[in-house]
Amino acid sequence: MMRDRLQDTKSYYDVVVIGSGLAGLTAANFLGRCGRSVLLLEQHYNLGGLATWFKRKGGHIFDISLHGFPAGMIKSCRKYWTKQIADCIVQLKSIRFDNPQFQLETTFDRDDFTRLITRRFGIEPAVVQRFFDTARAMNFYDDQAMTTGELFERFFPGRSDVVRLLMEPITYANGSTLNDPAITYGIVFSNFMSKGVYIFQGGTDLLIRLMKAELTSNGVDVRHSAAVDRVLTGNGRVTGVRANGKVIPCGAVVSNANLKTTIERLVGCEHFGAEFVEKAGAVRLNNSSCQVYMGIRRGESIDYIGDLIFTSVAGEFDSDKLCAKDVTSRTFSVYYPNTRPGSDRYAIVSSTNANYEDWARLSEEEYERDKAHLIETTLAALEKYIPNVRKKLDHVEAATPRTFERYTGHVAGATFGTKFEGLEISQTLPEQIGGLFHTGSVGIIMSGWLGTVNYGVIVANEVESFLYANSGTATVRKRDPAGSRREGEMERVSS
Numbered sequence: 001m002m003r004d005r006l007q008d009t010k011s012y013y014d015v016v017v018i019g020s021g022l023a024g025l026t027a028a029n030f031l032g033r034c035g036r037s038v039l040l041l042e043q044h045y046n047l048g049g050l051a052t053w054f055k056r057k058g059g060h061i062f063d064i065s066l067h068g069f070p071a072g073m074i075k076s077c078r079k080y081w082t083k084q085i086a087d088c089i090v091q092l093k094s095i096r097f098d099n100p101q102f103q104l105e106t107t108f109d110r111d112d113f114t115r116l117i118t119r120r121f122g123i124e125p126a127v128v129q130r131f132f133d134t135a136r137a138m139n140f141y142d143d144q145a146m147t148t149g150e151l152f153e154r155f156f157p158g159r160s161d162v163v164r165l166l167m168e169p170i171t172y173a174n175g176s177t178l179n180d181p182a183i184t185y186g187i188v189f190s191n192f193m194s195k196g197v198y199i200f201q202g203g204t205d206l207l208i209r210l211m212k213a214e215l216t217s218n219g220v221d222v223r224h225s226a227a228v229d230r231v232l233t234g235n236g237r238v239t240g241v242r243a244n245g246k247v248i249p250c251g252a253v254v255s256n257a258n259l260k261t262t263i264e265r266l267v268g269c270e271h272f273g274a275e276f277v278e279k280a281g282a283v284r285l286n287n288s289s290c291q292v293y294m295g296i297r298r299g300e301s302i303d304y305i306g307d308l309i310f311t312s313v314a315g316e317f318d319s320d321k322l323c324a325k326d327v328t329s330r331t332f333s334v335y336y337p338n339t340r341p342g343s344d345r346y347a348i349v350s351s352t353n354a355n356y357e358d359w360a361r362l363s364e365e366e367y368e369r370d371k372a373h374l375i376e377t378t379l380a381a382l383e384k385y386i387p388n389v390r391k392k393l394d395h396v397e398a399a400t401p402r403t404f405e406r407y408t409g410h411v412a413g414a415t416f417g418t419k420f421e422g423l424e425i426s427q428t429l430p431e432q433i434g435g436l437f438h439t440g441s442v443g444i445i446m447s448g449w450l451g452t453v454n455y456g457v458i459v460a461n462e463v464e465s466f467l468y469a470n471s472g473t474a475t476v477r478k479r480d481p482a483g484s485r486r487e488g489e490m491e492r493v494s495s
């Protein structure tokens with residue numbers, strides 16, 4: 001018989017957090033530190049959401065989304081998690097690009113990009129500086145009408161090669177396109193350009209283990225294999241949740257499930273105002289992803305070929321082609337033994353953006369066939385960088401939008417939340433139902449590791465204010481989450 005994961009929950013919690021993605025984990029930790037009673041419910045058996053890992057026979061460990069994030073994670077982890085977690089964050093030294101327009105290696109920071117764009121691509125230094133300054137100055141409250149494509153056209157007209165260098169990695173990081181608001185690009189790009197690309201040394205398994213220990217030490221009640229199917233409301237306020245069939249009363253809910261799922265499935269449209277439902281219904285989801293996980297046999301090794309390799313055979317950068325099932329672009333993340341110090345293992349993960357519709361309605365036979373094709377074409381592409389790699393591999397498998405949908409419950413396997421308009425809906429949820437909050441990938445700028453961690457903090461601050469205002473009880477902070485961000489700091493939070 002299945003163990004009842006919720007047998008001994010308390011009769012009431014100040015806050016229930018639904019989902020243990022990085023935003024849910026961070027919000028729960030913040031509120032636990034504030035002295036609130038917090039229950040964290042995760043439907044999967046592992047915590048972390050997309051920031052998770054899995055093991056396979058032969059000693060393989062594969063990370064899903066440990067590919068690179070901005071240096072801002074160090075500060076956020078030190079403030080809102082622990083020094084130990086922050087100290088594990090290290091820089092990736094070599095980011096490579098290989099496409100028909102250029103082949104180059106970079107540390108992916110402002111100095112190196114300035115060098116490349118001026119010397120290699122021949123753009124005037126003053127133009128490059130103005131572009132960086134403009135991107136850096138962008139914030140949430142700026143003009144939202146200019147698109148990223150228009151921003152590039154203003155600074156680099158007709159230079160599809162420069163656009164590719166500037167845009168391709170960001171599209172991989174958050175699914176954004178040239179048609180999305182330029183501010184989403186400016187914020188995310190500038191965060192990366194500040195100091196380069198970073199990774200968590202020790203792997204996602206260590207990260208989540210350390211986060212779980214910190215949550216527990218802050219009194220957060222953490223339960224996995226606990227799926228919430230309903231957020232309960234009464235008199236315009238949240239009253240509790242139903243998880244694994246059990247009703248758990250609480251004063252506030254933070255949903256880390258997809259924004260649309262939260263509104264339409266967990267709460268139900270009938271509980272919101274008509275205008276809000278219409279606006280929420282119009283929010284566009286971001287795309288999904290495919291990945292191929294390749295494990296090098298124990299005892300085998302591969303030469304250093306760079307850490308992150310953006311490859312493409314497409315003539316120019318093209319957002320639609322990047323998601324197409326006929327894959328032309330892939331990012332290879334190469335994990336050497338120093339990813340997990342003490343290990344002697346190597347792994348490679350190929351990531352591509354993908355459209356859910358291309359995979360959703362296939363028969364089982366077609367699905368298996370198309371996955372095998374994805375694996376085969378990925379191996380063929382990787383052979384360019386690691387000749388004879390097939391002989392060194394003893395495990396290969398693929399994930400598709402269906403896989404992401406299954407393991408996270410996200411509608412249409414959306415791996416990067418929603419487009420920009422989702423942010424306003426996420427932020428105004430509590431105006432609709434008292435005590436109902438959403439956090440997690442949304443609006444492009446709140447996506448990625450840094451964006452979701454920081455959005456978790458922003459929302460937790462609001463929850464804390466709500467609880468304080470409604471109960472009138474000041475909480476005793478176990479540890480002051482000093483400097484916790486408030487709305488005004490929205491502009492520089494994402495990855």
Ligand SMILES: Cc1cc2nc3c(=O)[nH]c(=O)nc-3n(C[C@H](O)[C@H](O)[C@H](O)COP(=O)(O)OP(=O)(O)OC[C@H]3O[C@@H](n4cnc5c(N)ncnc54)[C@H](O)[C@@H]3O)c2cc1C
Pocket residue numbers: 018019020021022023024041042043044047048049050051064065066067068069070172173226227228229256257258289290291351407408409410415416439440441447448449450452495
């Ligand atoms: C292939 C890929 C590569 C990526 N690469 C990078 C990268 O290099 N750098 C970077 O910064 N970001 C990257 N990202 C994005 C980053 O991983 C995500 O933006 C971030 O981890 C999402 O966190 P989140 O808080 O939104 O929650 P999610 O990770 O989406 O987790 C939500 C959690 O809620 C749980 N849940 C949902 N519904 C329920 C329910 N009803 N009851 C209980 N639990 C529920 C889910 O099971 C899940 O655990 C990548 C993502 C993908 C898919």
